[in-house]
Every structure is written in structure tokens, then in C-alpha cells.
Amino acid sequence: MVHIKDIAKVCGVSSATVSKALNNQPDIGEATKERIQAVAKEMGYMSNSSARALKTGKTKNIGVLFVDEQGRGLSHDYFSTMLEAIKAQAAELEYDITFICPGKNMSYLQHCYFRGVDGVVIANINYNDAQVIELVSSDLPVVVIDHVYPQKTAVISDNEMGGRAVIQYAYNMGHRNIGLIHGELTSVTQKRLDAIWQFCSEVGLNIPKSNVKEAKFHDSAKTYFATQELLRLPNRPTCILFPDDYSYIGGLNAIHDAGLSIPEDISTIGYDGIELSRIISPPLVTYHQDAKEMGRIAIEKLVEQIDSPAPLKPEVIMVSGSIMDGGSVREILPEEN
Amino acid sequence: MVHIKDIAKVCGVSSATVSKALNNQPDIGEATKERIQAVAKEMGYMSNSSARALKTGKTKNIGVLFVDEQGRGLSHDYFSTMLEAIKAQAAELEYDITFICPGKNMSYLQHCYFRGVDGVVIANINYNDAQVIELVSSDLPVVVIDHVYPQKTAVISDNEMGGRAVIQYAYNMGHRNIGLIHGELTSVTQKRLDAIWQFCSEVGLNIPKSNVKEAKFHDSAKTYFATQELLRLPNRPTCILFPDDYSYIGGLNAIHDAGLSIPEDISTIGYDGIELSRIISPPLVTYHQDAKEMGRIAIEKLVEQIDSPAPLKPEVIMVSGSIMDGGSVREILPEEN
DNA sequence: TTGTATGCGTTATCAT
DNA sequence: ATGATAACGCATACAA
Numbered sequence: 014m015v016h017i018k019d020i021a022k023v024c025g026v027s028s029a030t031v032s033k034a035l036n037n038q039p040d041i042g043e044a045t046k047e048r049i050q051a052v053a054k055e056m057g058y059m060s061n062s063s064a065r066a067l068k069t070g071k072t073k074n075i076g077v078l079f080v081d082e083q084g085r086g087l088s089h090d091y092f093s094t095m096l097e098a099i100k101a102q103a104a105e106l107e108y109d110i111t112f113i114c115p116g117k118n119m120s121y122l123q124h125c126y127f128r129g130v131d132g133v134v135i136a137n138i139n140y141n142d143a144q145v146i147e148l149v150s151s152d153l154p155v156v157v158i159d160h161v162y163p164q165k166t167a168v169i170s171d172n173e174m175g176g177r178a179v180i181q182y183a184y185n186m187g188h189r190n191i192g193l194i195h196g197e198l199t200s201v202t203q204k205r206l207d208a209i210w211q212f213c214s215e216v217g218l219n220i221p222k223s224n225v226k227e228a229k230f231h232d233s234a235k236t237y238f239a240t241q242e243l244l245r246l247p248n249r250p251t252c253i254l255f256p257d258d259y260s261y262i263g264g265l266n267a268i269h270d271a272g273l274s275i276p277e278d279i280s281t282i283g284y285d286g287i288e289l290s291r292i293i294s295p296p297l298v299t300y301h302q303d304a305k306e307m308g309r310i311a312i313e314k315l316v317e318q319i320d321s322p323a324p325l326k327p328e329v330i331m332v333s334g335s336i337m338d339g340g341s342v343r344e345i346l347p348e349e350n
Numbered sequence: 351m352v353h354i355k356d357i358a359k360v361c362g363v364s365s366a367t368v369s370k371a372l373n374n375q376p377d378i379g380e381a382t383k384e385r386i387q388a389v390a391k392e393m394g395y396m397s398n399s400s401a402r403a404l405k406t407g408k409t410k411n412i413g414v415l416f417v418d419e420q421g422r423g424l425s426h427d428y429f430s431t432m433l434e435a436i437k438a439q440a441a442e443l444e445y446d447i448t449f450i451c452p453g454k455n456m457s458y459l460q461h462c463y464f465r466g467v468d469g470v471v472i473a474n475i476n477y478n479d480a481q482v483i484e485l486v487s488s489d490l491p492v493v494v495i496d497h498v499y500p501q502k503t504a505v506i507s508d509n510e511m512g513g514r515a516v517i518q519y520a521y522n523m524g525h526r527n528i529g530l531i532h533g534e535l536t537s538v539t540q541k542r543l544d545a546i547w548q549f550c551s552e553v554g555l556n557i558p559k560s561n562v563k564e565a566k567f568h569d570s571a572k573t574y575f576a577t578q579e580l581l582r583l584p585n586r587p588t589c590i591l592f593p594d595d596y597s598y599i600g601g602l603n604a605i606h607d608a609g610l611s612i613p614e615d616i617s618t619i620g621y622d623g624i625e626l627s628r629i630i631s632p633p634l635v636t637y638h639q640d641a642k643e644m645g646r647i648a649i650e651k652l653v654e655q656i657d658s659p660a661p662l663k664p665e666v667i668m669v670s671g672s673i674m675d676g677g678s679v680r681e682i683l684p685e686e687n
Numbered sequence: 688t689t690g691t692a693t694g695c696g697t698t699a700t701c702a703t
Numbered sequence: 704a705t706g707a708t709a710a711c712g713c714a715t716a717c718a719a
Contacts (some may be wrong), residue, residue: 014463014697027706042704059456059463063409064696066400067711088625091423104451109465111448114441119396126351126396128446211699216409233629266631278482288425289626292570353712364690369714379688401712404695 014243015056024049031270035060057071066129075315076113078121078148079324080138089231090287091304092137095158098308099134106316115144117327132315134158154318156311159201164327166318168311171333175300176208179282182219182298184253187345188280191220192243192250194264196230196257206282209254211331228255233263240267244279251345258299259289265293266274276343286337295340299321302334352393360393361386367635372397403466412440412652413450415458415485417475426568427596428641432495435645436471443653452481459485469652480676486658491655493648496538501664504657505648508670509538511546515673516619517637520589521555524682525617528557529580529587531601533567533594537675542621546591553561566592570600579605582618588682589617595627595636602630613680623674632677639671 017035021028024290026045028121028180033041035058066072077099079092087093088216101109105205113124113133121144125133132154138145140160149155149162161167179204183191195210196202236255243250244267255261261283265275274280277294283290286301354372358365359581363382370378371386372395403409403656404492414436416429422458424430440447450461450470462470469491472585477497486492498504507679520528530546533539560583563576573592592598598620602612610616612632620627623638647667655662 017698018696028696029698029707030705032696033705036698040704045704057460059460061404061466062464062695062710063400063403063466065698067404067713068696068698070711072400087424087430088427090425093430097424100449100451104453107454109448111446112437114437116441117444117604123394123396127399129398129400262626262629266629269631289599291597292603294606354714355712365713367689367714368690370689373714375715377688382688398712402714404697404711405697405713405715589690 015058015312016061017058020045020049020053020056020058021184026303032141035055036082070129071131071319072129073108074128074130075108075110075312076112076125076128076133076153077110078133078135086269089137090097090289091257091285091302095136095308096286098305102312106312108312108316114263120144122151122296125151131319132156134311134315135160136311147185154315156182156315156318157244157310158307161329164326166314166325167329168307168314169329169331170302170304170307171331172204173208174331174333175284175302176205177212178300178334179254179284180209180218182336182342183280183282184212184216186280186342187216187344187347187350188250189350190248190250190251190252191218192246192253193220193225194228194236194239194243194253194255195225196228201293202256215304224250228256228260231259233260233266234262235263237263237267240264241271244268244271250279251349252282252342254282254284254312256284258285258297260284261297262288262293263273275341280345281340282294282342286334289319290337292340296338298342299337299338300334303332307332352395352413353398354395355387357390357393357395359462361389375641381383390391408464408468408656409466411446411465411467412649413462413465413470413490414443414447415450415470415475415482426474427626428594428622428639431624431641432645435642436649438562439646439649443649443650445653448631449471457481457484459488459490460461462490462591468656469493471648471652473496473648491652493652495644495648498666503651503662503664504666505644505651506666506668507641507644508546508638510666511668511670512621512639513542514549515637515671516559516621517549519673520591520617520619521549521553523589523617523679524687525589525679526555526682526687527585527587527588527589528555528561529583529590530557530562531565531573531576531590531592532562533565533597535564536680539593541657557592561587563595566594568596569601570597570598572599574600574604577601581605581608581610587616587677588687589619591619591621593621595620595622595624595634598627598634599630612678617679617682619679621673627674628678633675635676635679636674637671638674640669644669 017031021031031049032044059282077239111128116124119179134156136158157165157167159169226233228239255264275281283297283299286299290297290299354365354368358368368386373381384617446463450458471493492502494502494504547616563579565572565576590602612618620634621634623636626632627636648671
């Protein structure tokens with residue numbers, strides 16, 4: 014392991030000078046600077062982040078608080094994509110990331126203090142958890158994904174837009190008898206539903222209560238049963254909206270088991286835009302949430318906060334997605350309704 | 351932020367004493383120890399990992415080298431499951447993990463030195479990459495997943511067992527005309543194929559060259575076409591082995607597009623045992639690789655190395671998987687062949 | 688059993 | 704423009 018001292022010795026200067034050269038400080042001669050940098054490279058010098066952190070108070074490390082109950086979280090495409098983007102953007106800005114997790118006898122906040130992270134990204138967690146509240150209430154820079162805390166910067170997937178987009182797609186394709194399977198009643202679900210009802214009232218579309226079923230995000234079995242119920246309805250919907258692309262697989266099975274074809278007999282629309290929705294047959298019409306962009310922005314905003322000498326005004330950033338086309342929706346003629 | 355000094359002041363002892371108490375050193379009075387620990391807790395003390403690392407030379411941090419070319423890697427169930435297990439086991443042993451990634455002007459090894467990781471887990475990477483070789487050749491404790499370097503501990507999914515298991519399953523169900531679609535010719539593919547040929551020669555099963563197609567792991571489009579080719583064969587196979595569960599979706603589509611049913615018209619077997627294989631219809635017979643166990647063991651072995659005063663003898667640990675049953679294989683009667 | 692002193696590798700302040 | 708020195712927070716060898 015080669016240290017600043019070693020370089021100083023070789024170059025015949027003091028370690029202070031070497032440090033300045035390596036950090037591109039202005040108060041140093043151009044010639045010496047270049048010589049020192051050359052030697053450092055030659056000797057394979059790499060600074061010691063612990064020592065630097067101790068001295069500067071900055072670790073260049075970002076904490077990531079992602080739930081992973083029973084190994085989920087990463088297996089969910091929306092979140093793994095987001096994490097991937099977080100990782101990439103952090104690397105781009107020369108940060109590393111550290112997973113903040115429930116330690117043996119450490120709260121989330123303590124874990125952050127222990128590792129000295131410069132800031133934290135919070136996502137996919139129980140936002141009412143006392144430990145999360147503690148963390149959010151601390152003086153650490155924080156960016157929250159898909160949830161808004163007062164006075165905190167948030168990056169939000171536009172669920173109103175998404176809800177509206179899917180129902181509008183069905184409507185524009187001529188569907189008037191629409192079935193709706195939604196996830197558990199989180200704030201996310203609520204927003205999508207609100208947007209859907211809003212659209213319905215705008216265009217005078219009526220979705221009877223019997224056409225609406227609650228299932229669960231990412232749970233194909235629950236969606237299978239909900240789909241079955243809809244298919245058994247006396248006046249079967251011509252199009253069904255699903256909680257998300259993954260749970261849709263359950264709906265797909267139910268439809269096939271009933272001997273029906275997509276989109277000939279029934280149309281389907283998903284939510285998320287995961288890769289799986291592209292490779293199934295027919296490809297699913299779905300609302301693509303831009304998880305990648307969300308992760309990128311989260312880090313960008315967090316680092317802005319970290320770098321800013323004065324506290325920054327919190328922002329709420331809506332990230333909009335878009336409909337991904339597919340063959341799962343048939344255009345319905347007026348007389349068919 | 352509360353430091354050892356602060357506690358010392360409050361307790362009226364020296365900071366050395368506090369340090370000892372907090373680290374459960376033996377040379378300290380039981381009474382003072384308890385008092386100090388109580389005060390520390392009371393004051394919400396949390397040690398500073400940078401300072402500790404600087405002093406002790408241990409960061410309690412493990413580097414994880416996972417490829418993530420174009421955002422893949424995490425979206426692959428096998429690897430995301432493994433990563434999840436790595437994370438969990440590291441947390442269990444009170445380690446944090448740091449992703450080692452291609453830095454702007456840092457090699458993998460330099461990144462490790464910079465962050466002072468105590469050891470590294472390597473997986474899903476180009477094992478011939480010069481930077482990887484450099485890392486493996488360093489003095490850092492290393493555990494490699496799914497690849498064997500000389501003198502390095504490795505955790506390996508038993509691809510021979512897997513290859514044998516899938517062909518044997520088909521054989522035992524009476525199939526004699528078997529189609530085989532395999533991934534690109536990596537060492538993993540080679541091992542599975544070797545085991546398959548070995549089994550064939552043992553039982554006198556002949557798989558003609560025309561029944562064997564190369565596709566690509568995780569690539570459903572390539573598998574779609576390979577499946578089509580097999581279906582067009584004059585003497586169509588009664589059972590097809592696929593590269594992995596995910597790419598199988600392509601095969602599934604090809605089979606459906608040909609108007610055939612699984613398993614009535616054709617049987618199918620996958621590889622991996624990802625969650626998706628459970629929720630499709632019919633559930634896929636597949637060989638489940640125990641990615642979770644692999645991740646757990648990798649960390650366990652790595653920490654053993656880190657904690658050991660003397661260099662440990664490298665091990666190669668085979669992790670066996672098992673067949674997951676499903677409805678995708680029909681039992682074939684002798685006269686049908 | 689407790690305290691004093693030192694140093695881990697780096698950066699920052701202040702002289703020179 | 705360069706260097707001497709102190710300090711970041713902690714753990715430890717050694718003295719008391």
C-alpha cells in the first residue's frame with residue numbers, strides 16, 4: 014500500500030505538498046503538481062477513504078434504504094431497475110452506495126451515522142415506521158421516492174397520469190364495459206383510482222362496483238381469482254385493467270383457463286412496463302413507469318443537497334411515464350358495446 | 351454527534367477507558383463498564399466507522415463485484431436472489447457491502463483499496479477481464495461465484511447435476527426424442543452439456559444434432575426461433591429442454607403460435623427455478639439453482655478468510671439444486687416413441 | 688483496573 | 704509556492 018508520505022519521499026517534497034497536488038489545489042506550482050501526479054500514478058497510489066472521511070467529514074457514500082422483506086424488493090422489476098439507476102448515477106458522481114438495513118442494535122439513523130453517509134435515498138418502505146420517521150427528521154440530506162414528507166425532496170411516479178392513461182387507452186379503443194383489478198389500498202392505488210374515477214366522470218363512463226376487484230401488487234394468484242370473478246360476470250367486461258404487469262400473469266392464466274383469447278375475446282392492460290410485459294404473447298399494453306429516470310433524479314437531487322452550503326428548498330418531482338403499446342387490446346366498435 | 355470524549359467527560363473517566371468498555375475489553379471493572387455503556391446508550395453514541403477503520407485497518411465492509419451491463423444483472427432473478435442473500439448474510443455478520451464498479455479512473459482493485467474493503471465477492475462477470483484478474487491476483491480475500499480460479503475459494507452451482515437432472519427427468523417420463531436448446535457456449539453451458547451427453551451415453555439415448563440448437567441465456571427472442579426450428583423438424587421432439595426459465599417464455603410463445611399445447615402436444619423443461627416459472631401455466635418443470643444458499647455461503651466463507659490470522663486453504667464448494675415439479679412434462683408411453 | 692500517549696492517513700491552517 | 708504541524712475519532716501499548 015502506497016501512501017502520501019511515500020510519494021513525498023520520492024518526490025523530495027512534503028506530504029502537504031503532495032496532498033495539494035493530488036487534490037488540484039491552486040496554491041501549488043504547475044511543474045511540481047504534474048511531477049507529483051505522475052509519480053503518484055506510477056506508484057499506483059490510491060487515497061484512503063477512511064482517512065479522508067475522518068478529516069473532511071465527507072464519505073462520498075450514499076445510504077440507500079430499500080425494504081427487502083423476505084427477499085423481495087430486488088426481485089421486483091420496478092425497484093431493481095430503480096436501484097440499478099441509483100447505482101449508476103451515484104457512480105457517475107463518484108459516490109458509492111451503502112444499504113441501510115435493520116442492524117442488530119442499530120436504528121436506520123444510527124447505521125447512517127456509523128457509516129457517515131453524506132445523504133440517504135429512501136424507497137419502497139413503510140413510510141410510517143418510527144425508525145424511518147427518525148431518519149427523515151434528522152439533519153441528513155434525504156430524498157424520498159414515491160412518498161412526500163413535509164419539507165423533504167421527493168421523486169414521485171405520476172400515478173394520476175398512469176391511472177388516467179390506462180383507462181383512457183381502453184376508452185379510446187372503444188371499450189365501455191371495463192373491469193378493474195387494483196392492488197391493495199395504498200396511497201399509490203388510491204391515486205390511480207382517483208384518476209380513473211375522475212376520467213370516468215369526465216367522459217360519462219360508468220364502471221359498476223361489480224366490475225371492480227381488489228387484489229394485491231405482484232401477486233399473481235390473487236389476480237387469477239379476481240380475473241375469474243370478472244369473467245363470470247353476466248355482462249363480462251370487454252377489457253380488464255390489472256394492478257401490475259407481473260400479477261397480470263395470473264390474469265392471463267385465468268383467461269386462458271376460461272378458454273378465452275387475448276385480445277379477440279377480451280382485452281387487457283397492465284401497469285409498470287417491465288421487460289416481461291414485452292416478451293409475453295401478446296405483448297401487454299401497459300403504462301411504463303420510468304423507474305430508471307426516477308433513480309437517476311433521486312441521486313442527482315440528493316447530491317445537489319449534499320454539495321449545497323445552505324439548505325436547499327425541498328422539491329416534489331413528478332416523473333411521468335407513458336403507454337407502451339402491445340397487442341393485448343382490441344379496438345371495439347360502437348355497436349359491440 | 352457524540353464522541354468517546356464526550357462520554358468520558360460525563361463519566362469522569364479517560365477516553366481509553368470508554369473505548370475499552372464499549373469494546374468489551376476484559377481489562378476493565380464490571381461496574382465502570384456497565385455505567386459507561388449505559389451512558390453511551392443514553393447519549394445515543396454511535397462509533398465512527400472511518401476513525402475505527404483507520405485505526406484498526408478493518409472496515410467491516412465487503413466489496414461486491416457484479417456486472418451490470420446495460421442495467422441487467424439485477425433484473426436477472428438468479429443474480430438478484432443471490433445478491434439479496436449476500437446482503438442478508440453480510441448484515442447478519444455485521445458487514446456492509448459496497449458495489450465495486452468501473453470507476454472513472456480507478457480499476458476494480460483500486461476501488462477496493464480506496465474503500466478499504468476487507469474482502470470481495472465476485473460474480474457474473476467476465477472472468478478473463480484484465481481488471482478482474484488483477485483483483486483476483488491481489489492479496490485481498492476473495493470468493494468467486496460460478497468460476498474457479500487457482501488457489502481461490504469458489505462457490506459453484508452444480509451444473510453437472512443440473513444438466514443430468516433435466517435430461518434424466520425427461521428420460522424417466524418416457525421421452526426418447528428430446529430437443530435441446532442451450533445458452534451461449536460458456537463454461538456453464540459446457541458443463542450442463544457434458545452431463546447431458548454423459549447421461550445419454552449411459553442409458554443409450556441418442557440426441558441427433560438436428561435436435562440441438564444454440565440460443566442465448568435470458569433471451570426469449572432467440573429461444574423463440576430455436577423452438578420454431580425444433581417444431582418444424584420432420585420428427586418433432588416430444589420434449590424440449592430450455593436454456594433457462596426466463597428465455598423459456600419465448601419457447602412458450604413459439605409453441606402456442608404453432609397451435610400446440612403443453613404438455614399435451616409437447617413437454618418442456620427449464621432451468622433456474624425462478625419465481626416466474628411457478629406462476630406461468632402450466633408451471634414449468636425446472637432445475638432450481640439455490641442462488642440464495644450460494645450467496646449465503648459465499649459471504650460465510652469470505653468472512654472466515656477475513657477473520658483468519660493465517661491464510662485459509664481455498665475450497666471449491668458445489669451447491670446442489672433440485673428439480674422443481676410442474677405440469678409441463680407429460681408422461682410418454684413406450685409405444686408413443 | 689485505569690490513564691497517558693501515540694499513531695492510523697489525510698487535509699487544512701498557518702508560517703515561511 | 705512549499706513546509707511544519709495539528710487535528711479528525713478511535714484503539715492500543717504501556718505506564719501507573
